[in-house]
Amino acid sequence: MPHNGPSTDESNESGESAYDRRRLRQWLAGEARADGVERRDLLRLLAAAGLATTATVAGTGFAAPAPAAPAAAERAEDTVAAAAAPGIVKPLPEAWFTTRGTNAETRFEALAGTGHHTPTDRFFVRNHTSTPVLDASAWTLTVWGDGLVRGRAAEFTLDDLKRLPATTRSAFVECAGNGRSLFTTQQGQSVSGTAWTLGAIGAARWRGVRLGEVLRRAGLGRDAVDVLPRGLDADYVTADGTNLGRVRRPLPLAKALDDVLLAYEMNGEPLPPDHGHPVRVLVPSWTGIASIKWVGDIEVSAQPLYSPWNTDFYRLFGAAYPEGGSAPLTRQTLKSAFELPWNASLAAAADHRLTGRSWSGAGRIARVDVSTDGGTTWRRARLHDTPRRADWVRWSADWRPAAPGAYTLLARATDTTGRTQPRTTVHNTQGYLFDAVVRHPVQAV
Template identity: 55%
Template sequence: MSRDGITRRTLLAASAAGATLASTAGTLAGTTWRAVAGAPAILKPLPPEWFVDFGTNAEMRWESVDPRRYLTAPSHLFVRNHTVTPTIDASSYRLRILGDAVAGERSLSLRDLHRFRPVEVTTVHECTGNGRSFFGSQQGETVSGTAWTLGAVGTVTWQGVRLADVLRAAGVRRDAVSVQATGLDPSFVSGGVDHGPVRRPFPIVKAYDDALLAWGMNGRPLLPDHGYPLRLVLPGWVGIASIKWLGSLEVSTTELTSPWNTRWYRMSGGAYPADAPPLTLNPVRSAWELPWDATLPRRRRLELTGRSWSGAGPIARVDVSLDGGRTWSHARLRDRPRGAAWTRWSVAWDRPTPGAHTLLARATDVHGRTQPDVTPYNSQGYFFDAVVRHPVTVA
């Protein structure tokens, strides 16, 4: 494997994905992905044993996660839509690159993008509001937004090209400071106000660092609900930054703004100042691979599993409590460090007593960031990273 994680298998998978994009466009836009739940916002099937259906959004159920599988299958990945999933013809698709920091506007087809060196990146993909419901159920606070538990997350291996390579080929000026990514989904209307298509700027340094233009997930073309035929991926950052159905990139010598970084996806309320910065790097979180209020069989030993992740880097340690926080022990980490991807872990529960119990998991990443006991309040319910108290019953 090379320094960039590129292998012959990666190259073959990327090439196959590119060859498939145009040929599958009609199928993806037609009967194969006819909405069966979440309609009309979401196109892929949402079986209730896999998802909590919120209509425009769908949350992965942790009890549907296979502890033996590291990656999240696209069919199981959560969906966060502001409006509805569009159907886009890959054969006529173009990515526009424009702005005062480029030599001239460019229009790139998928074929053009496939001429760049392909790469793949494995990273956690997560909604900024993941865990939002626990502000109410665990901290007694009222916040707005979709009442996610912890299933608005997944780990995916993305196939695509580095944004840095594309920007350099477009002749971006050295004094560029900001890039605004705009999606091709319908305009978002709220309170009678048309805010336009979903779009959000990010610093040019992130664009040159690890940003990706992705056409594939886990070796296959993107599903429509996850950005087909092309999306932006900003590893480690809030999900809203990884714009789906990418239509254009505006590169500017001045700071760009949109409602998605000035009005939403920044902290407000509580102790936060009015000029709190836009949210970027995801916090540290942990989840048990169990239903909420799970009933567990009484045995001499129970093997419990879960996953932890951080936007800043690998997980270094996971501490767990099987008695509501009275005692703690180290969980066994089951994966080698993988950048901004998650880590699976397990713990043996010897001779659990019958009755109600509360499970806790607290992760710490390689930078020393750890989960707190309480998440500071914010009105939008972003970044709930406190240790979640997971109830179970042994019977």
């Protein structure tokens, strides 16, 4: 049955900061494991948290990383200039997508009139390497680790998962770097990584089995604290040749047991290859990196875990943050987007229905306000969906431009936590979590 209680990441502490500090203390005491993370990176994080001491760090060791698969050379979040996205299986019509290296961004105007859920063929693609094409009949999921009773591994086929109680939910998946280019174009700030506009997001109807159900059937032990899903795509190799292994990122057990799905359907059909076939992890409200595609194994650990995807990547770095970076990114932020091309031409002295979407990782959307004069005046938009946690809402506002000329449209969302999109986003060097009101230029002609 669907889980209707409060979400752990909403009802408990905001984000993962206290949990992260506890993991750091446990690492100092030799009780945590850093899978594929270099000692210098852990020292940097410890220093940022004010926990590092040379005496205690000296004797701490690391476990060996998982066995390697064929390597692919691309640095996380780097943009590669290419006419097409290598390693993506589905067609990428130019009217629907902008290709960005190994990734494909949905053009937001391509969502106009498509309904609440993003059509699967228009859903953005974020790949660290390339899409593996896997045989569902041969696929298995291995659940293993010292967080299981007696440390005994369990194996599940796709048919095994489908025999378990199924859950269906509507939720968005969004890359942490969605909106990254706006740090530069709107705030004049330099950032690194793929220059997403606002289309590195999609919302779908997902069906699968709750991760908590699978963990319990595998024999979840009383000492378990972290869960580490790992994908079956190729090993990730950085530009300097460092093999970081397969994409993986730990979840605290409380989140894993709350609302996380092992999804095998998307919009009523089996998952397509680019979106995780045959099974992916879905972590509602959290940044997309947590929703591991093509999941092949899940480690359940009695020790806190680290991976490069919550140490070097997916933290906030910059002048506003500690030297070692922020806590690992968890929940997504608050955004709004118009379903219009950039610099769209609209007839002057004619009636128009402006449409768009707003979403938040922290709560439900409470209201959306729209300005057609660059922010001088605002009026409330009409919401066309029942606001739900971890999902977006469609909205509309009528507008009649009085005369030809350049106009700036703005949309500003407020969620049920009381947070409203700010005028600017605090800068971070990797361009994550842009949440400022976007200034959308149009021309009345």
